[in-house]
Amino acid sequence: MNTAPASTAPAPTWDDLVTAALLGTDRRTPPGTAPGRSAPAALLDAAAAETVRRRAGLRPGRAAPRPEPAPADPRPALPAPAARRLALLLADRPGGGAGRRGTAPDLMELLPQWLAAANAHGYAPPAEALPALLDAARGRTDLRPAALRFAGPRALWLAGLNPDWRFARRAAPGGDASLPRPEETGRIEKLWQEGLFAERVALLASLRSRVPDTARELLESTWPTERAEDRLMFLDSLRTGLGARDEPFLEEALADRSRNVRATAAELLSALPGSALAARMAVRAGACVAVDHTRDRPTLVVEAPHECDAAMERDGVSSKAPSGRGERSWWFGQLVEAAPLAAWPARLGGRTPEQIVALPVADDWLSELHGAWCRAAVRQRDAVWSRALLGPPSAPGAGGPGAVSLAERAKLLSTLPVGERAEWVAGFIAAHGLSEAFQLLGVCAVPWAAPLGRAVVDALNIARDAGSYPWSFSGVMGLAERCLDPSEASRLDALLAVPDEPEDASPGAGGYWAEAFQRLGTTLRLRAVMAQELRGVADPSGPWARTPHGRGEDDDGA
Helix, strand or coil, X not given: CXXXXXXXXXXXXXXXXXXXXXHXXXXXXXXXXXXXXXXXXXXXXXXXXXXXXXXXXXCCCCCCCCCCCCCCCCCCECCHHHHHHHHHHHHCCCCCCCCCCCCCCXXXXXXXXXXXXXXXXXXXXXXXXXXXXXXXXXXXXHHHHHHHHHHCHHHHHHHCCCHHHHHHHHHCCCHHHHCCCCCCHHHHHHHHHHCCHHHHHHHHHHHHHHCHHHHHHHHHHHHHHCCHHHHHHHHHHHHCCCCHHHHHHHHHHCCCCCHHHHHHHHHHHHCCCCCHHHHHHHHHHHCCEEEECCCCCCEEEECCCCCCCHXXXXXXXXXXXXXXXXXXXXHHHHHHHHCCHHHHHHHCCCCCHHHHHHCCECCCCHHHHHHHHHHHHHHHCCHHHHHHHHCCCCCCCCCCCCCCCHHHHHHHHCCCCHHHHHHHHHHHHHHHCCCCCHHHHXXXXXXCCHHHHHHHHHHHHHHHHCCCCHHHHHHHHHHHHHHCCHHHHHHHHHHCCCCCCCCCCCCCHHHHHHHXXXXXXXXXXXXXXXXXXXXXXXXXXXXXXXXXXXXXXXXXXX
16 A cells, blocks of 8 residues: 655744745745645744744743832822822813814813922822822923922832833932932042933032032042043033132133133133123123213213134133124123123212113114123122112013013013012003013013003903903913912902903904903812812812813813
């Protein structure tokens, strides 16, 4: 009896099957598969069998070591109502369209404020909220400082287990809790010598905020061996706690090989009015400005420098002017900006800053001179000069006595006390309305002081009654939702009705205004409830305590 010989064709490998699938069975058939119409089905059968074989033959990998337990968070737990609110805030997502917002508060915009308040109370988040917190911080860099501070040491531990959250370990390397204390000199030296760059930056910043001299001495110990880009970052940390003791080190940094390091050192020295660099700049700038008494009235005349010598460059003056800028005006502006403002009254006849700013300036040098004084006032945090350059809020247009722009005015306002700042901006809004006030509102403390809040609401009401285009004020309205004191909510009740539209009003403007005021009021009430929840005294009877988007049962939410 004859028997057929057993097939000796080798079984196809996975690579054979993949190649046949890519080329097609008309051009390539794997070993053991007959060509023809049945080849595609045979290929799939062989691939299925090979897949089972590969999976069955997979050896289990070595068990990974268990992660270390998460560190303890000693802060008090978040009150239960506040924890529920946090979950709602983190679950909210930006809307998919650019249409009407309706009357519901924008929870995404309230999250930064909630985090700041929770940090002020010193609470620890629920463990189950940490993944969503890290995801929110990953998506929004503006949230990271507050979110990571609130998330605490457990979030850093969790970030080590997920590469998507590695930013947390870079933003807060090791966390403040792991940084050595000022008295732990051995740990400080070890971390400074052996730590990663981000860890060294964090160490320097931590020490600088508590023991500035120790931080500077630590930097001096390795300064010659640091890379130029690292020296720049380290030097920038000296802005915190900057004082006269830093001057010798900064003077040495003026001779650094890196132009950026030299410029930063010069900027820091110019912020010290008593420094030797400030004195040198005062002499140079003073030689460029004088009072001319031969005219009908005393007038400031400017003679800008004709060259930028090596000594000026060493003191941080950039010799190359930007495109479209004259060299002499560029050098002049840098000299005046770096000169101490306290030197000008003696140089200009004993006049006060207000009197100096009021003097006319010859030959179109006014904007250059006053702009440099503005930058100097901001750098030196000189409130007296800032007031003089700002002038009264009722000054016409964007320019005050110093003929400064709105952007410069906003920077000058940042040097004034919080209350005075709010009062000045309220006066500006009363005189000029809201169209030019957005930048100024951005520098005011939150929540807005009562006079400022009233000025904003009154100006919005005036714009509504005038039939103004409502979307022109959407930026200010958004600021008001986040910054207006929640106690102002009751003042908005009278503005919720749809007003009669003037003939020249934008079509449908009244409805949009009523909707915007309703959203503003409901947002303010929600913020009040959030504050109560964080204090542990939430009001369960209010509609904002029980609905995900803060809408009452009778509110359609638009």
